[in-house]
Amino acid sequence: MALPDELEALTNAFSGHGIHEQTLIxxxxxxxxxxxxxxxxxxxxxxxxxxxxxxxxxxxRVKLLKHEFMRFKNAVVLWTMHPWERDARLAKEALKxxxxxxxxxxxxxxxxxAEELLGARRAYHSLFDHSMxxxxxxxxxxxxxxxxVALVSAYRYEGSKFRDDAAKSEAETLSNAIKNGKxxxxxxxxxxxxxxxKPHLQAIYKHYMEISGQNIDEDLDADLLLKExxxxxxxxxxxxxxxxxxxxxxxxxxxxxKALTRVIVTRADTDMKEIKDEYHNQYGFSLSKKIxxxxxxxxxxxxxxxxxxxx
Amino acid sequence: MATLVAPDQFSPVEDAEALRKACKEISFAxxxxxxxxxxxxxxxxxxxALRKACxxxGTDEKAIIxxxxxxxxxxxxxxxxxxxxxxxxxxxxxxxxxxxxDFERAVYRWILDPADRDAVLANVAVKKAELNYxxxxxxxxxxxxxxxxxxxxxxxxxxxxxxxxxxxxxTxxxxxxxxVALVSAYRYDGHEVNERLAKSEAEILHDAIxDKAFNHEEVTRILTTRSKTQLRxxxxxxxxxxxxxxxxxxxxxxxxxxQKALRTAIRCINDPKKYFEKLVRNAIKGxxxxxEALTRVIVTRAERDLTGIKELYYLRNSVSLDHAVAKETSGDxxxxxxxxxxxxx
Numbered sequence: 001m002a003l004p005d006e007l008e009a010l011t012n013a014f015s016g017h018g019i020h021e022q023t024l025i026x027x028x029x030x031x032x033x034x035x036x037x038x039x040x041x042x043x044x045x046x047x048x049x050x051x052x053x054x055x056x057x058x059x060x061r062v063k064l065l066k067h068e069f070m071r072f073k074n075a076v077v078l079w080t081m082h083p084w085e086r087d088a089r090l091a092k093e094a095l096k097x098x099x100x101x102x103x104x105x106x107x108x109x110x111x112x113x114a115e116e117l118l119g120a121r122r123a124y125h126s127l128f129d130h131s132m133x134x135x136x137x138x139x140x141x142x143x144x145x146x147x148x149v150a151l152v153s154a155y156r157y158e159g160s161k162f163r164d165d166a167a168k169s170e171a172e173t174l175s176n177a178i179k180n181g182k183x184x185x186x187x188x189x190x191x192x193x194x195x196x197x198k199p200h201l202q203a204i205y206k207h208y209m210e211i212s213g214q215n216i217d218e219d220l221d222a223d224l225l226l227k228e229x230x231x232x233x234x235x236x237x238x239x240x241x242x243x244x245x246x247x248x249x250x251x252x253x254x255x256x257x258k259a260l261t262r263v264i265v266t267r268a269d270t271d272m273k274e275i276k277d278e279y280h281n282q283y284g285f286s287l288s289k290k291i292x293x294x295x296x297x298x299x300x301x302x303x304x305x306x307x308x309x310x311x
Numbered sequence: 312m313a314t315l316v317a318p319d320q321f322s323p324v325e326d327a328e329a330l331r332k333a334c335k336e337i338s339f340a341x342x343x344x345x346x347x348x349x350x351x352x353x354x355x356x357x358x359x360a361l362r363k364a365c366x367x368x369g370t371d372e373k374a375i376i377x378x379x380x381x382x383x384x385x386x387x388x389x390x391x392x393x394x395x396x397x398x399x400x401x402x403x404x405x406x407x408x409x410x411x412x413d414f415e416r417a418v419y420r421w422i423l424d425p426a427d428r429d430a431v432l433a434n435v436a437v438k439k440a441e442l443n444y445x446x447x448x449x450x451x452x453x454x455x456x457x458x459x460x461x462x463x464x465x466x467x468x469x470x471x472x473x474x475x476x477x478x479x480x481x482t483x484x485x486x487x488x489x490x491v492a493l494v495s496a497y498r499y500d501g502h503e504v505n506e507r508l509a510k511s512e513a514e515i516l517h518d519a520i521x522d523k524a525f526n527h528e529e530v531t532r533i534l535t536t537r538s539k540t541q542l543r544x545x546x547x548x549x550x551x552x553x554x555x556x557x558x559x560x561x562x563x564x565x566x567x568x569x570q571k572a573l574r575t576a577i578r579c580i581n582d583p584k585k586y587f588e589k590l591v592r593n594a595i596k597g598x599x600x601x602x603e604a605l606t607r608v609i610v611t612r613a614e615r616d617l618t619g620i621k622e623l624y625y626l627r628n629s630v631s632l633d634h635a636v637a638k639e640t641s642g643d644x645x646x647x648x649x650x651x652x653x654x655x656x
Contacts, residue, residue: 194475
């Protein structure tokens, strides 16, 4: 008979992020047929009682398990990839998955530097024989198309100079557009968000707060794509902290879960330290601790190693 | 014991054709430029001669034309560097102060690096009270994707803002959407054509245009994101299906800037030389000359395909471009343009 503790340990070993290989080896490995049978009988969420008198793996759960086993492999492959190829593939995948994944396109277009985004567009040419903007334009319709095409096409000025009076008046423009209803349909909103340099946009963010008393992304709750755009452009570390935390919630949706790998792998060389600090500020404990508690096995060790680099 | 590896079966005719094509491609690149470049120019001597031309009372414009009018982009860059080293002064600034009028504008444009030049031209176009969108479209549609990128970098370096930022801030509505998208495009530069897609997008364009409401969004999407090769296939499919070119169908509203801009974009993508021939023809004919356009075409194409443009001009107008320019311009400005057009000294 399998011990209840062992049953629990096993169930934990493959819920959460990744697989606790050691547990599987040490417990499963030594079980005799009767113990495995009682495991099957005692885990109705994993095994269904078949009409022909045997306990059968639930196909859906096997699939989920496959994803969990693959998490480490996916992290490794993504980590070793050239950043350009990485971003190009992430963008393509997001396009294929549809509207719930468009946020990833925004993430790539807005948090990367001008040269990094350009590199991703180059890699996209090589990988898919089309330009990124071509595919985005073809597969997305409506007002989101204008925003997303404009964002992926940006090649922003990276210097620190900007005109503060223009930033101030553009903050007003944005405030009015938001008050009027549908900011995503407003050409001025798209112009400002898609063409201005990041220092300029950060100045707009400050002026907006002075004008309306709220942060601009807080006023954009009705428009998630715009909200994300502003967050990625102006407060990227806050954005990444939120995404990481959501990815580590219990029973979270498959695509949201993948963000853990994506964010850590894509930011480990850039602003991981700032993201860790921001995470601690927002949630009161360290990112490493959260990953310790949520992820398992090799996958967990890999992530922790990535985020420990550079202090 | 021979080492040569030769195929057992070959076609002499195919080989001959392939070799001919290869030779043509090499010489094409070399012969489409019009300027006549001195083979053994000395950069230091040039810098000294230019210094001498600018010193003292008055300026020796002839010397300036004789040197600069016969140096390619690399040589001009080296001359500027040599001048800076020798005299601790920027040659460009010196020339700006010594020269004036159309001549000064032409020399200034000419002496800049090609990408920097295009950035300056774009900025001039954007700053005009009525934004000259033709220049923006020329730059974004005729240059290759990589060349356009270099221009965008040069623009950022010189003006501390991105080109799309400035274009967006000085335009509105549909025209803005078109221009910003054209300028931001980083088109796929492969030669594959998807025939099925070409046909379906030719139909989308046709439907969008003939609709009174004129759904420009699809037109903009296709024109600003598809590769140039794909676009040419689309324009051809359009003509096949509807017996008329797409630009003809876009001529409905003479007051519409958007339609004019779309036609310019299509022409630039389809056949840049033909576009430039028409531009230069219109610049010259009639009362007065559009010197800005004339200078722009000659200066920006002299090292690229001005020979082809001249050929087209002659075919169309039965008079050589050199002849027409000589008739319509005068003084040092004329002499400089003619030098760029390939006039021997």
